[in-house]
Amino acid sequence: MEDLRLVIITGMSGAGKSQVARAMEDLGYFCVDNLPPALIPKFAELCAQSAGRVRKIALVVDIRGGEFFDTLVQVLEDMEKQGFFYEILFLEAADETLIRRYKETRRRHPMAPHGRISEGISRERDRLEHIRGRATHIIDTSDLSTAQLKDKIAALFAGEREYERMTITVVSFGFKYGIPLDADMVFDVRFLPNPFYVESLRKKSGETPEVSEYIWKWPITQQFMEKLGGLVDFLVPNYIKEGKSQLIIAVGCTGGLHRSVFVANKIYEGLRNKGYKVNVEHRDIKHNIVEPC
Numbered sequence: 001m002e003d004l005r006l007v008i009i010t011g012m013s014g015a016g017k018s019q020v021a022r023a024m025e026d027l028g029y030f031c032v033d034n035l036p037p038a039l040i041p042k043f044a045e046l047c048a049q050s051a052g053r054v055r056k057i058a059l060v061v062d063i064r065g066g067e068f069f070d071t072l073v074q075v076l077e078d079m080e081k082q083g084f085f086y087e088i089l090f091l092e093a094a095d096e097t098l099i100r101r102y103k104e105t106r107r108r109h110p111m112a113p114h115g116r117i118s119e120g121i122s123r124e125r126d127r128l129e130h131i132r133g134r135a136t137h138i139i140d141t142s143d144l145s146t147a148q149l150k151d152k153i154a155a156l157f158a159g160e161r162e163y164e165r166m167t168i169t170v171v172s173f174g175f176k177y178g179i180p181l182d183a184d185m186v187f188d189v190r191f192l193p194n195p196f197y198v199e200s201l202r203k204k205s206g207e208t209p210e211v212s213e214y215i216w217k218w219p220i221t222q223q224f225m226e227k228l229g230g231l232v233d234f235l236v237p238n239y240i241k242e243g244k245s246q247l248i249i250a251v252g253c254t255g256g257l258h259r260s261v262f263v264a265n266k267i268y269e270g271l272r273n274k275g276y277k278v279n280v281e282h283r284d285i286k287h288n289i290v291e292p293c
Contacts, residue, residue, distance in 0.1 A: 167279075
């Protein structure tokens with residue numbers, strides 16, 4: 001079943017499987033944690049029959065499954081005979097790294113709930129030896145930050161187009177109605193010339209040609225947009241490189257009708273022309289009486 005991408009996430013306890021699962025979710029994978037191996041074929045079959053609604057799944061399977069985990073190799077061999085294609089991502093880390101992580105979180109190792117962490121790690125390595133030998137990908141997380149691990153996962157499991165893009169939303173707003181709580185960046189454009197004080201423009205929004213032309217004609221607007229464009233062009237690729245999957249750029253003026261709408265549209269057009277996945281929202285136009293464009 002080639003249309004379905006199935007990734008089995010397994011490996012050492014404390015090596016970062018939960019972080020990887022969250023990263024896979026950000027890439028659009030349907031993730032299930034601690035699924036008994038015996039249920040994997042049926043689950044994969046259901047996903048394959050979902051008429052394309054579920055095409056990428058990631059399953060975390062590890063020694064928490066107890067005796068069920070020991071059937072994983074046999075289950076995977078049976079799936080191969082049935083025509084299922086799968087990948088195994090095995091996560092590991094050095095003993096000293098795993099011990100330090102367990103001590104920091106004060107968790108008990110599942111293979112040594114009443115003994116030393118080092119003993120549990122040793123037992124787990126022995127138990128995972130066979131599945132490690134079948135792994136498609138092996139990642140040692142000993143020296144990886146969360147961002148670096150996320151970057152590796154994206155490189156392995158996201159299509160090139162998905163990896164190079166993140167979702168960007170540009171939001172215009174009025175400060176009198178509050179700053180958007182989910183904003184990553186906020187730009188205050190209340191210093192720009194205000195069409196509110198031009199009688200013929202007061203009730204028109206920043207989306208109308210008349211208001212846009214009025215705001216754009218001032219040198220300060222053109223200087224600001226040049227500097228703002230350079231800043232956004234610098235930041236967005238670096239946010240993508242860091243592994244950020246969503247970016248909210250908020251632009252505010254007094255009422256959210258004129259200047260913020262105009263600037264938000266300019267940012268949106270610039271990002272769209274560069275190929276980014278971007279949306280624009282004008283949050284507070286609805287609070288104002290606006291004449292049609």
